[in-house]
Amino acid sequence: WIIYAGIQFRPTGYKTLGMIFIPGFWILCILASAFISWIRKESNEVAPLVVAVVGVSILWVFLSPPHQGHGEASRRSACKNNLKMVGLALQNYHDVYSAFPSQASGEPPMSWRVALLPYMDQAPLFREYDQSADWNAAVNQPVAKRRIDNLMCPAVPREIQEGEYPYTAYVVPVGPNVGWQSQRAFSDKEFEDGVSNTIAVMEACGQQIPWAEPRDLPVPGTAIGMNLPGREPHRSEGIMSAYHRGGSHLLLFDGAVRFFHEDVDPAIVEALLTPNGGEVVIEF
Structure with a gap:
């Protein structure tokens, strides 16, 4: 009765991370660029801080492991x-x-x-x-x-x-x-x-x-x-x-x-x- 092979059954049909990562990354970049441009018009002092916050946020989103x-x-x-x-x-x-x-x-x-x-x-x-x-x-x-x-x-x-x-x-x-x-x-x-x-x-x-x-x-x-x-x-x-x-x-x-x-x-x-x-x- 004992027939065993240690090969994992891997069903197809899942989206890859890249399909989500690439378009999402560019959308965030466009939104961040528009927001930074607006901030620069309002205040030159606030702009560097906003750039840093947005940059860290983007890195956190895309470097964090997917939460499944x-x-x-x-x-x-x-x-x-x-x-x-x-x-x-x-x-x-x-x-x-x-x-x-x-x-x-x-x-x-x-x-x-x-x-x-x-x-x-x-x-x-x-x-x-x-x-x-x-x-x-x-x-x-x-x-x-x-x-x-x-x-x-x-x-x-x-x-x-x-x-x-x-x-x-x-x-x-x-x-x-x-x-x-x-x-x-x-x-x-x-x-x-x-x-x-x-x-x-x-x-x-x-x-x-x-x-x-x-x-x-x-x-x-x-x-x-x-x-x-x-x-x-x-x-x-x-x-x-x-x-x-x-x-x-x-x-x-x-x-x-x-x-x-x-x-x-x-x-x-x-x-x-x-x-x-x-x-x-x-x-x-």
Whole structure:
């Protein structure tokens, strides 16, 4: 299972500093020149002081590092809160049915994300979904093309184009030896390793999975790594990928959300994927 490459997933679409610096610099120079000319007409004594102040201000603006920390921290916090909402919806679903939903239930299969809609303040939207039709059938397209903010990461720079299916940031591992099963509901009582040591949902923006599609990440079959390179811009083939600086989030079955750094040992991720592996994960 352990396939890892330490190559960072670098999505495109960001403006470079130079695109902002060059026109901004000349605009400030023109404004400063006009202001200094006016001051010189008013008082020859004030002019040198104004020149010094303007010069220092320009240097301070353009030599200071860009202040992106607050926006990035806000987006990361919002993403974490989204996963907490997903975790709460899973717990509420379990309280009602004494089991978590299957990864894809019914025929045709319906995604677990659709099954959670009533527990994410989206009950009317869930009632619009026709469970007798495919997720992308004409009757379900108005639902599948609806943007569900709690299933999206606000750090994703790519805008949804008209007519597209919105991609979710949150996917689940599915397979015979992980928590999620296809076409079978499961209870937290089945987790011998405990719900606090088993991954429920992972952030995987680079997989580009429409939120209503009953598709997630097969394990084995998906590389156990973070921000691995993809075949196209905004794509990553790893089991976790995000636009946050340095790592991505994951949700455990107890509702806790953790931020994993890019240099996390893949063996830790592998251990947390199995609900009954018996691995001892001391710190993560």
